[in-house]
Amino acid sequence: MRVLILRDYESVSAWTARYIANEINAFEPTSSNPYVLGLPTGSSPMGTYKELIAMVKEGELSFKNVVTFNMDEYVGLGGDHPQSYRYFMQEHFFNHIDIIPENTHIPNGLATDIDYECKAYEQAIQHAGGVRLFFGGVGVDGHIAFNEPGSSLVSRTRVKTLTSDTVLANARFFDNNTELVPKTAITVGVGTIMDARQVLLVVSGVSKAEALKQAVEGPISHMWTVTALQMHPKAIIVCDEAAAAGLKTETVRYFKDIEKDNLL
Numbered sequence: 506m507r508v509l510i511l512r513d514y515e516s517v518s519a520w521t522a523r524y525i526a527n528e529i530n531a532f533e534p535t536s537s538n539p540y541v542l543g544l545p546t547g548s549s550p551m552g553t554y555k556e557l558i559a560m561v562k563e564g565e566l567s568f569k570n571v572v573t574f575n576m577d578e579y580v581g582l583g584g585d586h587p588q589s590y591r592y593f594m595q596e597h598f599f600n601h602i603d604i605i606p607e608n609t610h611i612p613n614g615l616a617t618d619i620d621y622e623c624k625a626y627e628q629a630i631q632h633a634g635g636v637r638l639f640f641g642g643v644g645v646d647g648h649i650a651f652n653e654p655g656s657s658l659v660s661r662t663r664v665k666t667l668t669s670d671t672v673l674a675n676a677r678f679f680d681n682n683t684e685l686v687p688k689t690a691i692t693v694g695v696g697t698i699m700d701a702r703q704v705l706l707v708v709s710g711v712s713k714a715e716a717l718k719q720a721v722e723g724p725i726s727h728m729w730t731v732t733a734l735q736m737h738p739k740a741i742i743v744c745d746e747a748a749a750a751g752l753k754t755e756t757v758r759y760f761k762d763i764e765k766d767n768l769l
């Protein structure tokens with residue numbers, strides 16, 4: 506696992522966007538061999554999305570031959586619901602880049618046969634050749650996508666019940682009213698994320714300090730699903746100093762030392 510400890514959220518976003526852009530450009534994607542990118546929602550990726558949009562506007566990067574798969578979607582919300590993840594992605598990213606709409610995939614929260622929707626989502630990822638890079642964030646309780654504590658570390662796309670803590674954390678997007686937050690979501694599994702050739706997580710702010718500590722120093726445990734990344738051959742965590750507050754001094758020194766030439 507690589508761990509980049511950068512000064513602040515802006516540096517985390519700039520580093521991450523540059524990394525993703527370099528990966529896409531180095532791959533030289535074509536319509537018959539597109540770059541397959543996994544994407545998250547939430548506040549953590551917003552800065553990265555802004556940077557990527559700027560790169561597209563400046564002609565440094567194109568999403569024409571990029572296929573995306575989002576991590577999750579609330580059950581019961583359609584794409585035109587302002588709090589749905591489809592709506593979020595359109596507003597904050599897809600509407601501002603040159604991606605072909607048909608190449609963007611997000612689970613359908615209104616699917617009548619949810620089990621079929623989940624299986625079909627896994628198949629669509631396979632059909633696209635698998636995810637090259639899964640970009641993500643992490644919840645305060647260490648969840649990745651919506652793989653809440655206790656989720657199987659080999660899980661696939663399915664419906665998960667959200668914990669009260671996650672409902673509370675996400676209520677900020679629903680007028681701070683927990684009643685309005687859906688209690689279940691379709692989410693890719695930990696196994697789905699682990700199948701990606703690379704996984705890159707952004708972690709920012711002191712509220713994520715415990716999750717980051719578990720991710721980097723803790724034992725692998727289904728109670729902190731992010732710890733599964735310790736078993737991934739190519740996982741990168743990009744965090745800021747605030748999120749790194751819970752790491753041991755020697756851990757910080759170690760990663761800062763080995764990454765000192767890779768800070769942009």
Ligand code: GLP
Pocket residue numbers: 545546547548549550576577641642643644645648649650651671
């Ligand atoms: C939700 C999403 C996760 C995200 C997490 C943290 O639970 N399903 O993908 O990582 O929130 O969100 P934020 O970045 O807003 O802290």
